[in-house]
Amino acid sequence: MERKYLMTGFGYAIVGLLLGMHMAASHNHVQMPTHAHIMLVGFVVSVIYAIAYKLWLPADSGATGMGKAQYWAHQLGTLGLVVGLYSMYSGMMPGETIGPVLGVFSLITFIGLVLMKVMLIKATKAS
Template sequence: MDRKFLMTAMGYGILGLILGIYMAASENHGQMVTHTHIMLLGFVVSFFYAAVHKLWLPGNTAKMAKTQFLLHQLGTAGLVAGLYLLYGRYMPAATIGPVLGVFSVIAFAGFVLMKIMVIKAAKT
């Protein structure tokens, strides 16, 4: 799982930097919130999860770990896409807002599962 999270972290890092470079070159910083979520939730949190798996949850490929990975990826991708639509003015807040709420809860559930896995690992 550590490698999966590391690879997705690097992918989000590249995506975030591309968006940042585009904003700087175009002098249009309307996607700053999207860029921030890509870099923090996509890159930093995924990298943090990779480190946790490597250092405290080695070899954990249990169902809970796979579920946690999928929740994090789904929540992050959904939030990033939704924020892009919102801040790019492709979709009104009244329409995309509830969708963003759902993906936020999904990402939160992934974080809670990580906490549970760390607690379980500490007990063994």
């Protein structure tokens, strides 16, 4: 699982840096919140999860139901936030419309974080 998180994290980093380079080249920084979410939630948090899997969680943690749910909650929540923020800041969708959807994806991302915390508690109690 640490490899999955490392690879997806660096995938987010590439997308985030491309968006940052586009904003710099166009002198249009309206997507700064989207860029920040890609880099922090997508890249940084994914790499932190990879480190947690590598250092503190048993090797089979990613194969458990909780491990799979945690991974997919993080991916679904992050992707939903990124697409939703991009849609809102590009003017494709008004904030009043996309706001509740962003709330749902934020909650899904939060559930992924809580699941990681539960897995870490279980793993550190067992060792």
